[in-house]
Amino acid sequence: MHDMSKKITALSKTTKNREASTVIEVDDIGFSYDLGKTETLKGISMEIPKNQVTALIGPSGCGKSTLLRCLNRMNDLIDTAKITRGAIRILGQDIHAAEVDAIELRKQVGMVFQKYNPFPKSIYDNVAYGLRIQGVKKKSILDEAVERSLRNAALWDEAKDRLKDSALGLSGGQQQRLCIARTIAVRPKVILMDEPCSALDPIATAKVEELMLELRKEFTIVIVTHSMQQASRISDRTAFFYLGELVEYASTSHIFTSPSVKQTEDYISGRFG
Amino acid sequence: MQVAAVPANKPKNKSAPTFKGKRGLRLMGLNFTTDGVVKGFFGGNAYLAILALLFICVFLLKSGLGFIPGYRVELGEARISGVELTNKVRYELTGYKALLARVNQAFIAEKRNRFGDEESTIYLYEEFEALVDDEFEDAMETYLSINDSPEKEAACARLCKDIADACNNIPEKKLLQALTRRLPELRKVSTNAKDQAIALAQDYALNDAETPHAVAEISAQISKEMGNFNTAVQAIKSAGKPLIQLESELTKHTAESDRILKLNRQTSGSITALEQGLKKAKQRDEPPVIIAAIEKRLKKSRGSFIEIDTEARIKAVYQAIENHDLIVDTLLIKISKAFNSLPAELENELTNVTIEQAHKLNSEFAIIVAKQKENISAWRHDKSITTGNTLAAFFFGSEWQTGSPWQDIYGLMPLFTGSLLVASVSLLFAVPLAIGAALYVNQFAHKREAALVKPGIEFIQAIPSVVLGLFGVLVLAGFLKDWSHSPLLSWIPGFPITERLNVLLAALLLAFMAAPTIFTLAEDALNNVPKAFTEASLAMGATKLQTAINVILPASMPGIIAAIMLGFGRVVGETMVVLMVAGNKAKIPEFSEGIGIVGQPVHTMTSIIAQEYGEVTEGSLHWQALFMVGLVLFTISLVINSTCQRVLNSKNR
Numbered sequence: 001m002h003d004m005s006k007k008i009t010a011l012s013k014t015t016k017n018r019e020a021s022t023v024i025e026v027d028d029i030g031f032s033y034d035l036g037k038t039e040t041l042k043g044i045s046m047e048i049p050k051n052q053v054t055a056l057i058g059p060s061g062c063g064k065s066t067l068l069r070c071l072n073r074m075n076d077l078i079d080t081a082k083i084t085r086g087a088i089r090i091l092g093q094d095i096h097a098a099e100v101d102a103i104e105l106r107k108q109v110g111m112v113f114q115k116y117n118p119f120p121k122s123i124y125d126n127v128a129y130g131l132r133i134q135g136v137k138k139k140s141i142l143d144e145a146v147e148r149s150l151r152n153a154a155l156w157d158e159a160k161d162r163l164k165d166s167a168l169g170l171s172g173g174q175q176q177r178l179c180i181a182r183t184i185a186v187r188p189k190v191i192l193m194d195e196p197c198s199a200l201d202p203i204a205t206a207k208v209e210e211l212m213l214e215l216r217k218e219f220t221i222v223i224v225t226h227s228m229q230q231a232s233r234i235s236d237r238t239a240f241f242y243l244g245e246l247v248e249y250a251s252t253s254h255i256f257t258s259p260s261v262k263q264t265e266d267y268i269s270g271r272f273g
Numbered sequence: 274m275q276v277a278a279v280p281a282n283k284p285k286n287k288s289a290p291t292f293k294g295k296r297g298l299r300l301m302g303l304n305f306t307t308d309g310v311v312k313g314f315f316g317g318n319a320y321l322a323i324l325a326l327l328f329i330c331v332f333l334l335k336s337g338l339g340f341i342p343g344y345r346v347e348l349g350e351a352r353i354s355g356v357e358l359t360n361k362v363r364y365e366l367t368g369y370k371a372l373l374a375r376v377n378q379a380f381i382a383e384k385r386n387r388f389g390d391e392e393s394t395i396y397l398y399e400e401f402e403a404l405v406d407d408e409f410e411d412a413m414e415t416y417l418s419i420n421d422s423p424e425k426e427a428a429c430a431r432l433c434k435d436i437a438d439a440c441n442n443i444p445e446k447k448l449l450q451a452l453t454r455r456l457p458e459l460r461k462v463s464t465n466a467k468d469q470a471i472a473l474a475q476d477y478a479l480n481d482a483e484t485p486h487a488v489a490e491i492s493a494q495i496s497k498e499m500g501n502f503n504t505a506v507q508a509i510k511s512a513g514k515p516l517i518q519l520e521s522e523l524t525k526h527t528a529e530s531d532r533i534l535k536l537n538r539q540t541s542g543s544i545t546a547l548e549q550g551l552k553k554a555k556q557r558d559e560p561p562v563i564i565a566a567i568e569k570r571l572k573k574s575r576g577s578f579i580e581i582d583t584e585a586r587i588k589a590v591y592q593a594i595e596n597h598d599l600i601v602d603t604l605l606i607k608i609s610k611a612f613n614s615l616p617a618e619l620e621n622e623l624t625n626v627t628i629e630q631a632h633k634l635n636s637e638f639a640i641i642v643a644k645q646k647e648n649i650s651a652w653r654h655d656k657s658i659t660t661g662n663t664l665a666a667f668f669f670g671s672e673w674q675t676g677s678p679w680q681d682i683y684g685l686m687p688l689f690t691g692s693l694l695v696a697s698v699s700l701l702f703a704v705p706l707a708i709g710a711a712l713y714v715n716q717f718a719h720k721r722e723a724a725l726v727k728p729g730i731e732f733i734q735a736i737p738s739v740v741l742g743l744f745g746v747l748v749l750a751g752f753l754k755d756w757s758h759s760p761l762l763s764w765i766p767g768f769p770i771t772e773r774l775n776v777l778l779a780a781l782l783l784a785f786m787a788a789p790t791i792f793t794l795a796e797d798a799l800n801n802v803p804k805a806f807t808e809a810s811l812a813m814g815a816t817k818l819q820t821a822i823n824v825i826l827p828a829s830m831p832g833i834i835a836a837i838m839l840g841f842g843r844v845v846g847e848t849m850v851v852l853m854v855a856g857n858k859a860k861i862p863e864f865s866e867g868i869g870i871v872g873q874p875v876h877t878m879t880s881i882i883a884q885e886y887g888e889v890t891e892g893s894l895h896w897q898a899l900f901m902v903g904l905v906l907f908t909i910s911l912v913i914n915s916t917c918q919r920v921l922n923s924k925n926r
Contacts, residue, residue: 074812079720107814117805120828130813133823179809186813 023190023220024048024071028086031066035080040066042244043086048237053212053221055231055252058241059267064224067241068192071095071222072109073102091189107134110183114195116176118167123150123159126167126178130186145185152218153181154211173204177211184219191215193223197230209234228268232256240264330907337904340897344683345663347894350534353583355527355590356680358652361645362520362594365601368638369513372608375634379627380499380506385456386621388495390466395491396455397448397462397470398477401440405478408439413478433475440471505611512607515600519593526589531680533581540577547571587654597649601642608635667901673859673876675885675895683898685905687859691875694862695779695855696844698871702784703844704837707791715799716821727796734789742853745782746774750854753778757872770872774856777871782854783844791840798832799825835917842913845879846906852880878902 024047031041041063048054056064066075070088073095075081087094095105107130118126127146128136136142146163150156155177159170167178176196183191193212197205212221212234225231231238232252239249240263248255248264259265297306351357384392405413409432416432419425448462476485496503551567612635619625670684710730714723750773756762757770770777802825810820826833856874859881864870882899889896 072812074808077808077811103814103816105814106812111808111812113805113808113812115805117803117809119806119809119824129810129823130815133810133813133815133819182809182813 021050022047023050023091024222025089025092026067026086027089029067029070029088030084030086031063031070031075032082032084033066033078033080035082036084039084040244041070044241044244044246045086046239046246046249048220048222050220051216051218052236053216053223053234055235055238056222056224056241057226057228057231057238057267058247060226061243062241063244064239064241065194068111068194068222068224071190071192072106072111074106074111076102107186108188109190109192110186110188111192111194112176112179112183112196115199116172116179118170118175118178118182120166120168122164123167123170123178124163127181127185129182134186149181149185150178152184152215153177154207154214155181171204173200173207176200176204176208180208180211180215184215188219190220190222193221195224195226198226205230228256240267242267333900333904333907336897336900338901340683340894340901341660341663341667343894343897344667345658345660346538347681348663348666349658350531350538351680352656352658353587353654354530354534355523355587355654356531358590358594358649358654359520359523359527360680360682361648361652362516362523362597365638365641365645366513366516366520368634368641369516369604372631372634372638373509373513375627375631376506376509379624379631380502382627383502383619383621383624384495384499386624387498389456389459390463391491391495392456393452393459393463393466394469394473395488396452397466398473398488400443400448400451401436401470401474402477402484404439404443405436405474406482409436409478413482416479417481429479432478436475436478437471440467440474501614505614508611508614509608512604512611515596516604519597519600522593523590526586526593528679530581530583530586533579534583537578537581540574544571544574547574583654590654594649598646601646605639605642608638667898671861673881675898676888681895683894683901685878685902687861688876688878688881688902689905690861691776691855691859692845692877692879694870694875695776695783695851695877696841698776698780699783699787699844700837700841702781703787703791703840706784707788707836707840708795708833710788711792711795711799712821712826715796716817716825730792731789733785736786738786738847738849739853741782741786742850745778745850745854749781750774750778753781766868767871772856772872772874774854775872775874776855776862779851779855779875780871782850783847786847786850787840787844790843791836794836794839795829795833798829798836801832802828831920831923835920838913838917838920842910845909845913848879848883851877852883855880857884878906882906 026044026046026048028043028045029041030039030043032039044063044067056067058064069075070083071090083096087096089095090105090109093100119129121129124146127149128142131142131145136145147156147160150159155174158174159178162169167175170178176199180191180196197208200208209230212223215221216236223231223235235252237250238252238255240247240255240259240261242263248259248261250260254260255264256268259268295306297304297309299305348357351360412432412435416425416428419428445462448467449459452459452462473485473487476487477483547567547570551564551571554564554567612632615628619628667683668685670682671686672682672684673687674680674682710726714726714730718726754770754773757765757768762768767777806824806828807820810824811817815823855877857876857880858874859876862870862873862875866873882902885895886899889899
């Protein structure tokens with residue numbers, strides 16, 4: 001366990017100060033769950049850089065998960081949800097523009113959920129799901145994608161002999177890594193992670209964290225987490241939210257060592273939240 | 274400073290807990306608290322339900338299983354008396370009669386097609402002749418008494434006109450009624466035939482009530498033209514006579530012994546009862562008058578035993594059956610000869626179809642004969658009937674025949690296949706309907722729409738089945754039959770339907786009844802799919818439709834299968850609708866007709882009970898047979914329900 005976290009810290013340092021271009025541009029976004037009566041997000045602006053891990057932290061109800069779900073328009077599923085102001089641009093495209101199809105958007109912006117949720121299908125079918133719904137039928141392509149994704153998710157060695165077994169037979173950590181494999185199988189540009197480790201034990205958590213650092217080479221990752229240690233271990237940049245507002249957004253080392261706002265410091269040092 | 278003294282021995286019961294429970298009402302050494310009584314009341318209700326279920330099970334088993342030994346005795350009697358053998362011949366005879374009827378139908382169809390008008394003319398003429406006889410007797414006499422030529426001509430014209438008017442005055446409806454007695458499928462009186470008939474009637478009147486030559490000529494022409502066909506029909510008809518004779522001979526020999534055997538069984542039953550009664554009476558020291566009365570009746574009963582020499586009687590049966598093979602072989606040869614003499618291809622489509630059917634019946638008849646020949650030669654009256662035979666006769670018996678003057682036959686197969694057929698066909702309609710609706714309401718419909726559709730579908734359940742049956746039998750039956758004859762729908766396999774009440778009609782109504790059950794349960798199953806699956810799928814860029822079909826449907830499959838099975842159980846157990854619209858014909862449907870099978874009438878296990886329970890006497894074999902059918906139904910439901918439970922539990926594993 002200790003070795004693992006050392007390794008993670010080492011890994012994260014190697015890429016920490018990379019220069020990166022912006023992938024996601026959040027511009028004064030306001031969001032309401034009840035058709036605009038009360039705002040859950042109150043005008044948030046931030047830029048999320050490419051091939052980095054950006055952590056969103058803050059106490060419960062601060063709006064970090066809401067923001068995450070705005071990024072792939074999962075909030076569309078709620079009838080009374082409404083963007084009250086501002087815009088979100090991903091790769092320069094306003095995702096709420098009329099011509100944007102949420103289905104196409106989600107193919108580019110994948111999501112991993114808090115509770116691992118593989119489908120009650122075989123491991124293979126889970127990973128192949130995204131490609132299959134896009135109409136890929138050729139077995140060789142699917143085989144290759146499944147293997148590559150499972151390797152990327154560091155699950156190949158554990159799962160290669162049981163690809164046809166039900167995914168529900170895997171352990172919790174393996175199931176979450178399978179969900180990650182499922183997400184990266186369709187090669188999205190961005191991966192959103194909503195507290196991906198909160199249901200996992202420390203060893204599984206460490207494995208998933210290690211994986212995230214691997215994955216940022218290829219993907220842009222936005223992660224919501226409740227664990228300050230996790231944010232400090234894996235993220236390049238950290239955003240602290242409080243009551244629907246972005247309090248502070250800076251590089252992780254800056255936030256955790258010398259936060260500019262008092263509230264951030266109080267939260268990080270555990271004085272509230 | 275004085276401190277208030279604290280009392281040293283404070284009463285304990287004020288502060289220290291005692292842990293004593295409330296004491297309730299004590300009755301008969303039991304402690305009744307409110308909690309206990311309420312709990313007891315609920316528990317009592319639960320156990321009452323279980324007890325009732327147990328009671329029903331025991332009663333069903335007792336009454337139903339008594340059927341097997343009882344039926345075994347009856348089958349034994351049927352064998353010893355030779356009734357069983359006679360049945361085999363009767364079976365052949367039924368096949369032959371069906372064939373003959375079909376050939377006759379073909380003959381009539383051909384005759385109607387070729388000589389429909391001519392026949393109408395003759396029958397109409399007969400009607401008009403009666404009219405002339407009734408109303409124009411005086412006019413005819415007056416006309417005949419005139420000798421003056423021009424005057425006669427005028428009288429002739431007048432008489433002819435009067436007759437024509439009188440004939441034309443008969444309402445069309447009345448004429449049609451008179452005609453359809455002879456020509457049942459006639460729908461319209463042809464004007465041509467009517468004019469001709471009037472001319473003939475005028476001829477009849479003018480020629481001093483002598484049947485005109487033309488009438489005889491028409492008849493002669495018809496029989497001449499139909500000659501070949503007629504000869505063939507007559508040949509088939511007369512060829513069957515030996516078989517009919519054989520059957521009646523066998524019936525004569527066997528019915529009497531069967532009757533006596535049954536009477537003797539009754540007598541021995543009453544003797545046993547009386548003997549027991551006598552024994553009890555003696556033990557209890559009843560007055561001698563009573564004992565004497567019982568003894569007298571016992572003596573009388575013993576006296577009413579009828580001596581019967583079954584061996585001697587069965588000899589006559591064996592003797593009669595010796596000719597069987599020869600009779601049927603000759604019959605088959607004669608029939609095929611007659612078939613060969615039939616004209617090969619006729620103009621009329623209906624005739625051709627009917628002849629085709631007759632050919633099919635002929636080959637079926639040949640199969641029956643071959644089988645029965647084997648059965649008859651293997652038959653021995655002294656082989657005893659085992660319980661296995663009895664069970665096979667019940668479960669695989671292809672006939673259910675009750676209340677007949679001949680032997681009652683209890684075979685489950687027609688009812689079982691009927692029930693199964695109706696239920697499966699109705700599921701074919703109900704499953705796509707209900708599952709589709711559930712998927713739509715659960716996945717795609719707007720909340721407000723779902724709030725409208727869901728109760729709407731569930732409301733169907735509120736329709737009493739007898740009302741649905743009434744609608745089916747009075748409205749839908751007619752529509753369905755008419756539609757099936759519409760040329761627009763003739764592409765649907767199985768159409769047109771000839772029977773008004775049939776499997777399809779019952780299946781449609783039952784589908785309507787089962788749909789809410791399946792819908793509700795399937796909707797629950799879909800609802801139980803974790804939201805996380807939907808989210809995961811949507812987050813992968815799947816559309817709602819892809820999510821519903823690829824993720825939600827498979828994930829809820831166990832629940833949906835259970836829903837379908839429970840729907841099946843509901844349909845199999847449904848009684849009223851089936852009783853009203855399935856046609857109630859206790860015969861195994863013709864599977865050889867392929868999909869056309871849905872146009873046939875069937876009987877089912879539920880409706881046979883509802884239909885016949887009123888006519889059975891308590892404890893009779895028929896009574897027990899109905900309980901046996903009930904037992905089978907109960908078992909089917911039990912199996913379906915427990916399988917559902919297992920399927921649902923396997924999901925949670």
